[in-house]
Amino acid sequence: MTELAKDPSFSSTVLNGLKKSRNDPANATTYLKGKLEAWQKVELNVAVTGNSGVGKSTFINTIRGLRASDKGAAPVGSVETTKEVKAYVQPGQENLVFWDLPGVGTPLFPRQTYLQKVDWEKYEFFLILTSTRFTENDIWLAEEVHKAHKRFFFVRTRINNDLLNEKFDYPDTYDEAKILAKIRKDCTDNLSGLSHETRVFLIGGRIEHRQRWDFPQLSISLVRNIDSIKRQSMGLSMVASCREVLEEKYKELEDRIHAVATMSAVRRAPLPAVLSAGITVYFDKQSVSEEVKTYIDQMNLTEEKMSTMSDIAKIPVDELKNIFTSYDISLKPGESVLKFTERVSRDFKPSPKGRDEAVRKFLKSLFTQFSEDTYDHVKGLLEHILNSLMMVALEVFAKVEDALKRQSGV
Ligand SMILES: Nc1nc2c(ncn2[C@@H]2O[C@H](COP(=O)(O)OP(=O)(O)OP(=O)(O)O)[C@@H](O)[C@H]2O)c(=O)[nH]1
């Protein structure tokens, strides 16, 4: 199986690891379950630093899918609030922590002791924020971080304010692209003292700006610029705060399907599922529906997340839920994810297309009781559910972002 060995993706790495469980379904299941859950245990730390009032807490809330008034949100305000290092975990995903750090050069955080005081070694990224111009201290920090082979991004916040001001002052000649280019140039000039080139992300920090300007690129950069072993974890741990992160999640979830299908195919659980064509296929409903639950959560489609989105965007929640119906994939009121998975499975006809011959051959060589029917069914079923939920999620997202854009005034 050299083909599998060369492929560094999650699924190939996991499938190769199965060689140690040859003809031992129990061991294989434990191994696969461990691998599927491993991303939740990878510690990820992101430092968010900058002077008082630049919008650190606002940004941290937005990237965690929260508003200042939500439970667990970082306090936001126009008076100085950050005087100490504070950790904010991702709701429901405690392995990912955003650290609210005071800027360099305040009396309590002078350059000499800054890195040590903030325990710099633990961070994957440093985000250096300003709402005006970057300071000598910001540049100093970037150089130190760079020397230590850590990643950093410069972030210019409050872009919405700049645009609103321009719109107010020069309504007849207002040109968003030109204003953004001007701010970008100003930032780059401002950072010319830096010993190497870097990118500045222009953002509005509030939740209604998460799909605007460079916010999506900044969010996805946190996933794409991390070591490959942590990438899967970062992609799944982050809230789907923009379409780009949602798409990353889709890719990661798709990559796990082999592993979930294999768990059923080597085990032959005793509970049958009946297909519409009347064929009985055996699969581990528990692990398959657990995976579907993960999809619903990752795609922001839980009751709770839909209701938050409806609240933020001021769209009736039923209007968002109706999107499900057009894809014929909705959970009925009160229906558990397990029952939902069984129901979709009953109506599902696997397509002979897209069968994964290399993987099936590999698994058959490892497990004598490997069930091809089960493998094909679960793989096809999960692909079908994931694709349908992704379509719903994208449409819900577009609707919410449209409403937010209308509210933002720029
Ligand atoms: N218009 C606009 N206002 C923002 C933005 N980011 C933050 N604010 C506002 O600016 C004020 C300060 O924001 P915070 O997020 O508390 O700033 P901070 O950097 O955490 O401040 P300290 O904790 O004092 O260091 C708040 O009133 C925010 O609502 C933004 O991108 N656009």
Ligand SMILES: [Mg+2]
């Ligand atoms: Mg703050």
